[in-house]
Amino acid sequence: xxxxxQPSEVTAVEGAIVQINCTYQTSGFYGLSWYQQHDGGAPTxxxxxxxxxxxxxxxxxxxxxxxxxxxxxxxxxxxxxxxxSYFCASTGGFKTIFGAGTxxxxxx
Amino acid sequence: xxxxxxxxxxxxxxxxxxxxxxxxxxxxHEYMSWYRQDPGLGLRxxxxxxxxxxxxxxxxxxxxxxxxxxxRNFPLILESPSPNQTSLYFCASSFVAVAGASYEQYxxxxxxxxxx
Numbered sequence: 001x002x003x004x005x006q007p008s009e010v011t012a013v014e015g016a017i018v019q020i021n022c023t024y025q026t027s028g029f030y031g032l033s034w035y036q037q038h039d040g041g042a043p044t045x046x047x048x049x050x051x052x053x054x055x056x057x058x059x060x061x062x063x064x065x066x067x068x069x070x071x072x073x074x075x076x077x078x079x080x081x082x083x084x085s086y087f088c089a090s091t092g093g094f095k096t097i098f099g100a101g102t103x104x105x106x107x108x
Numbered sequence: 109x110x111x112x113x114x115x116x117x118x119x120x121x122x123x124x125x126x127x128x129x130x131x132x133x134x135x136x137h138e139y140m141s142w143y144r145q146d147p148g149l150g151l152r153x154x155x156x157x158x159x160x161x162x163x164x165x166x167x168x169x170x171x172x173x174x175x176x177x178x179x180r181n182f183p184l185i186l187e188s189p190s191p192n193q194t195s196l197y198f199c200a201s202s203f204v205a206v207a208g209a210s211y212e213q214y215x216x217x218x219x220x221x222x223x224x
Contacts, residue, residue: 008148033211042198042215043151050211087150091211094158094204095166096141100150 002026004088004099011105012078020073020102022088032064032071033089037101043087047073078106110135112216114199120222121189129184129219131199139202139210140182141166142174144195145218151198157182158204189223196220 004024012018022032031050035043049055049064049071061074075082085101112133121127133140141156143166153166157176171193173185182201186193197220200213 031211033213035213042217043200043213044215045212048211089151089211094139094156094164094210096153096156096210096213097167098143098151098153100148 002090002092002097004090004097006086006088006099006102008100009103009105011107013107014078014080016078017074017076018078018104020075020086020088020104022071022073022099024069024071024088024090024099026090026092026097028092028095029066030091030093032062033091034060034062034073035087035089035098036084037087038084046086075104080106080108082106110214112199112201112214114197114216114219116219117217118220120224122224123190124188127186127189127221129186129197129199129221131182131184131216132180133182133199133201133214134180135201135203135214136179137201137214138179138204139213140176141200141210141213142172142182142184143198143200144168144193145198146195154184154197156210189221191223194221194223 034046037043047062064071088099142154143151155174157163199216202210202213
């Protein structure tokens with residue numbers, strides 16, 4: 001079946017760097033997206049990788065390796081407001097499959 | 109303001125009573141989709157639409173219907189709701205990129221549905 005695996009929880013300290021991994025097993029893979037969701041809110045788009053390599057958007061970066069079916073989201077200079085759930089999502093044509101999400105706790 | 113709107117935001121209903129959750133976007137997006145979110149399961153796609161009059165099933169379509177008669181609207185219909193459809197529902201929209209990828213989706217605020 002099609003699936004995306006990510007850790008359920010990650011804890012890090014304010015100002016640190018954290019990496020959230022995502023391994024996928026999907027058919028018709030086009031690319032890997034990342035979304036952030038705060039408690040009570042809607043998911044918001046963070047980043048997308050269609051090609052292998054690193055994409056940087058401010059404090060957030062995302063990486064993809066198609067040969068390893070693996071990607072990660074890197075958050076630098078962590079802030080308390082980064083405490084949220086993070087989802088990787090595979091886009092295969094028009095169908096979208098999300099991972100179960102990683103809950104990030106940022107401690108002072 | 110560019111946005112996706114959903115109504116109602118909260119709904120408590122009884123088993124078997126037909127209901128419709130509306131979704132509208134003002135960004136001229138071709139692609140629209142419905143998801144349900146349950147604890148520990150992430151977001152699961154119910155139905156999606158590539159354009160007007162073109163829809164297809166996602167991973168969990170059973171018990172749901174959709175229609176896309178206008179580009180901006182994509183209502184979700186539960187003909188006979190059951191308690192296992194109690195969930196948080198999100199509508200999303202996006203442009204369609206190269207080769208059909210819909211990778212940057214904009215989400216509505218969500219509809220919390222409880223079926224008793």
